[in-house]
Amino acid sequence: PGHKSLAGSASNIITLHSLTKFYAIPGLRLGYGVFPDTIAVKLQKILPPWTVNSLAQKVGERALADVKYQDQTRKVWIENSEVFRKALSNFNDLHIFPSDANFFLIKLNDKKLTVADLKLQLANKNILIRDCLNYQGLGKDFFRIAVRSQKENTLFCDALSQILSVRTIRKTFKKTPAIMFQGTSSNAGKSILTAALCRILLQDGIRVAPFKAQNMSLNSFVTIDGLEMGRAQVVQAQAARLDPDVLMNPILLKPNSDTGSQIIVRGKPLGNMSVMDYVSYKKEAMSIVSECYDELASKYDVVILEGAGSPGEVNLKSHDIVNMRMARHAESPVILVGDIDRGGVYASFVGHMEVLNQWERDLIAGFLVNRFRGKQELLQDA
Numbered sequence: 358p359g360h361k362s363l364a365g366s367a368s369n370i371i372t373l374h375s376l377t378k379f380y381a382i383p384g385l386r387l388g389y390g391v392f393p394d395t396i397a398v399k400l401q402k403i404l405p406p407w408t409v410n411s412l413a414q415k416v417g418e419r420a421l422a423d424v425k426y427q428d429q430t431r432k433v434w435i436e437n438s439e440v441f442r443k444a445l446s447n448f449n450d451l452h453i454f455p456s457d458a459n460f461f462l463i464k465l466n467d468k469k470l471t472v473a474d475l476k477l478q479l480a481n482k483n484i485l486i487r488d489c490l491n492y493q494g495l496g497k498d499f500f501r502i503a504v505r506s507q508k509e510n511t512l513f514c515d516a517l518s519q520i521l522s523v524r525t526i527r528k529t530f531k532k533t534p535a536i537m538f539q540g541t542s543s544n545a546g547k548s549i550l551t552a553a554l555c556r557i558l559l560q561d562g563i564r565v566a567p568f569k570a571q572n573m574s575l576n577s578f579v580t581i582d583g584l585e586m587g588r589a590q591v592v593q594a595q596a597a598r599l600d601p602d603v604l605m606n607p608i609l610l611k612p613n614s615d616t617g618s619q620i621i622v623r624g625k626p627l628g629n630m631s632v633m634d635y636v637s638y639k640k641e642a643m644s645i646v647s648e649c650y651d652e653l654a655s656k657y658d659v660v661i662l663e664g665a666g667s668p669g670e671v672n673l674k675s676h677d678i679v680n681m682r683m684a685r686h687a688e689s690p691v692i693l694v695g696d697i698d699r700g701g702v703y704a705s706f707v708g709h710m711e712v713l714n715q716w717e718r719d720l721i722a723g724f725l726v727n728r729f730r731g732k733q734e735l736l737q738d739a
Contacts, residue, residue, distance in 0.1 A: 364391040371396065378459070379430065380420045385413040425675070433716075434459055434504060441510040449522045460503045462489070467521065472500045475520065482516045506716070507688055533654035535689035536722075539664035539680055541705040545696045546727040548589040551663045555597040558659055566605060566653055567593030568687075569663040570646035570679040573610040573618070584624025585609055593661070607649035608642055608678075610635075623649070639676045646678055647686050654687070662689055668717065669709040681717045690722035698728045 364372040375388040387409065392400065409417070420426075442461065445453050450467040465472050472488050479486055489499035502513065536554070538547040551567050558565040572587035579585055580601050590606040603624035610618040613629060620627040620635065622645060630638065654660050666673070668680040668691075677683075684691050693709060695702040706724050713721070726736065 368393045376417060376420055379427075382416060382420070385416060387413045387417050389417070429675075437507055437510060438504045440507060441504050441514075444510065444514045447514075448517060451521070460487075460501050462495075463500055463502060465498050465500065470520070472497055476500065478520050479516060484513055484516055506719075507685070511688070532688040533657065533660055535654070535660040535662055535687045537662035537664060537684045537687065537689045537691045538694055538725075539668050539684070539691050541667055541669070541693065541695045541702070541709055542699070543666050545694045547663045547694055548593070550692075550694060550725070550727070551661050552593045552596040554661050555593050558661075559597050564656075564658040565597050565661060566599060566602075566657040566659075567597065567661050567663065568604075568650055568653060569606050569665065570650070570683045571608040571610065571642070571665060572606050573612065573665070575611050577609060577611065577621070580624065582624070585621050585626075586624060589663075593663075602653070604649045604653040607646045636676050639678055643678045643682065646683065650683070650687060660687065660689075662687060664691075667709070668693075669712045671712055681713070681720060684720050685716070689720075691720045692723050692725050693721055694725045694727050696728055697726050702726055 362372075363370055364374070371393070372391045373388065374390065377383045377385065377387060438456070438459075442453060442456075445451055445461065445463070450465060450470075452464040452466060454462040454464070456462065465475060472486075472490075476486050476488055487501040488497075489495040489501060490497055492499065504510065505513075538550050540547045551569075555565050555567055567590055569587065569590055572589060574587050574589070576588050577585045578588045578591045578601060580603060582603075584603045586601060586603045586606040587609050591601040594601045594605060607623055609621035611621065612618045617629055617631045618635070619629050620638070622642075650660070662683060664680040664683070666680075668674075668677075674681070681691070693706060695705050710718060710721070729736070
């Protein structure tokens with residue numbers, strides 16, 4: 358990521374590329390090479406007529422054309438890799454080498470423990486590492502570990518901490534417990550459910566705070582510090598018996614036309630933006646809401662997050678800062694809320710799961726049918 362590919366850049370460079378790991382298609386054993394024209398012509402003359410089956414070829418063509426997936430995968434990998442590297446650096450006996458690949462090369466400096474011993478102990482916890490015994494120039498003190506999802510990386514570090522000595526772990530790596538309500542539409546009941554759960558947890562003696570990365574409303578609230586935030590988060594804060602804090606709603610959009618809004622960031626006006634101007638600003642906005650969430654979460658036992666609109670709006674997902682990307686940052690499971698009064702609530706649940714990416718589906722922990730009245734038996738299978 359961030360480096361220019363050498364493929365096809367000079368007449369004396371040949372590059373070979375595997376698709377199996379990047380696209381998770383190991384069964385197809387698919388790859389390609391980029392060769393100078395003169396070498397490509399000679400290779401074509403000696404290759405067998407059926408080097409790739411038709412199914413694998415079609416998959417490969419579609420995969421290489423999916424630029425959006427490529428960009429999103431690199432972006433997620435960069436985020437996860439940096440967090441993982443910082444967590445690994447907390448272990449006294451590990452030396453982590455810089456990496457631009459989707460894995461880290463690590464040297465174990467523990468005189469009492471070998472990589473073979475470490476590999477066995479981790480295997481007993483259902484975690485596999487790659488020892489580098491057969492790597493020329495490395496040897497028995499080196500191993501490799503892949504960068505995976507933040508949840509899996511955290512599980513690896515937790516397992517490693519039971520084996521190796523650890524410095525003081527940064528609090529930012531292990532997230533504050535959280536849960537998030539997202540809806541199949543606006544007005545599905547997310548705000549009320551968030552407020553209700555805040556009060557329930559408070560009554561159970563848990564220090565809880567609400568959070569919504571971005572809200573849209575003309576009906577704002579002014580805090581005792583003279584800062585603006587959405588009133589829904591004020592009600593939620595009151596449910597948790599907290600003073601409203603702009604950290605609970607770092608970005609507020611106040612519409613001032615059909616295609617624009619005044620943008621309030623951390624309680625202060627940033628300026629007026631059109632829809633496309635705000636889309637361009639969202640990369641910076643994601644960084645701001647993430648910082649606000651981390652600061653808020655560090656003060657409480659639990660955070661209840663609220664999404665906005667619907668995570669199934671495929672036209673908005675690429676620049677989302679309030680739904681699934683926020684849930685991933687918070688490492689929060691998601692409850693998908695549907696309003697049965699609108700009709701078609703189950704079809705809406707199914708439809709949402711169909712348009713979500715796999716990593717988004719993995720975050721869904723359950724479904725909540727809101728505003729149901731009547732006999733519970735009516736919710737059973739026909």
